[in-house]
Amino acid sequence: AQTVTQSQPEMSVQEAETVTLSCTYDTSESDYYLFWYKQPPSRQMILVIRQEAYKQQNATENRFSVNFQKAAKSFSLKISDSQLGDAAMYFCAYRNRYTGANSKLTFGKGITLSVRP
Amino acid sequence: DGGITQSPKYLFRKEGQNVTLSCEQNLNHDAMYWYRQDPGQGLRLIYYSQIVNDFQKGDIAEGYSVSREKKESFPLTVTSAQKNPTAFYLCASSMDTGTDTQYFGPGTRLTVL
Numbered sequence: 001a002q003t004v005t006q007s008q009p010e011m012s013v014q015e016a017e018t019v020t021l022s023c024t025y026d027t028s029e030s031d032y033y034l035f036w037y038k039q040p041p042s043r044q045m046i047l048v049i050r051q052e053a054y055k056q057q058n059a060t061e062n063r064f065s066v067n068f069q070k071a072a073k074s075f076s077l078k079i080s081d082s083q084l085g086d087a088a089m090y091f092c093a094y095r096n097r098y099t100g101a102n103s104k105l106t107f108g109k110g111i112t113l114s115v116r117p
Numbered sequence: 118d119g120g121i122t123q124s125p126k127y128l129f130r131k132e133g134q135n136v137t138l139s140c141e142q143n144l145n146h147d148a149m150y151w152y153r154q155d156p157g158q159g160l161r162l163i164y165y166s167q168i169v170n171d172f173q174k175g176d177i178a179e180g181y182s183v184s185r186e187k188k189e190s191f192p193l194t195v196t197s198a199q200k201n202p203t204a205f206y207l208c209a210s211s212m213d214t215g216t217d218t219q220y221f222g223p224g225t226r227l228t229v230l
Contacts, residue, residue, distance in 0.1 A: 043226075105152075105219060
């Protein structure tokens with residue numbers, strides 16, 4: 001079974017600074033997807049970024065980028081130029097590239113990010 | 118607007134009652150999912166459906182039931198057999214279960230009184 005570990009329960013960053021959120025995962029599969037979701041106080045899960053395991057290039061979405069280390073099974077999220085609106089809970093998630101039950105998302109326990117003005 | 122809607126936003130249930138949570142999507146997605154979120158936990162899969170009239174149990178299906186009579190709708194019933202139903206429930210959908218990203222609704226907070 002796949003597992004996702006987010007070992008830091010909380011982090012804090014100064015507005016306009018850069019912060020990196022860590023995530024590790026365990027799988028025996030070679031083809032899969034990794035995601036970072038943001039859950040603000042409204043509690044709706046919002047997709048931040050997606051990485052396909054077969055792509056070596058790290059995904060980037062505006063101020064958000066990942067450092068995907070497949071051999072180390074590490075998938076960290078870097079937020080540049082942090083904004084007050086970035087304050088939220090962030091979840092790392094894994095999914096196999098298959099249909100059916102194996103396509104479910106496996107989530108880490110999340111990390112609460114606070115942004116200091 | 119295209120998206121996923123869940124209702125109600127807050128739901129209160131007395132012990133022994135069944136309640137149904139609504140999930141509707143107009144994204145023309147084939148696959149739909151129900152997740153449960155508890156404090157300090159990630160999301161756990163309750164049920165999922167790949168196509169109409171078909172659904173499969175997830176990791177924590179006991180005490181829950183679903184139906185998928187229409188592509189747009191995937192209601193979740195929390196039965197009296199669910200021993201600890203107080204939680205936040207999230208519905209999601211994706212184009213398919215194989216390759217596509219899952220998008221989430223705003224959630225329903227269920228509290229058992």
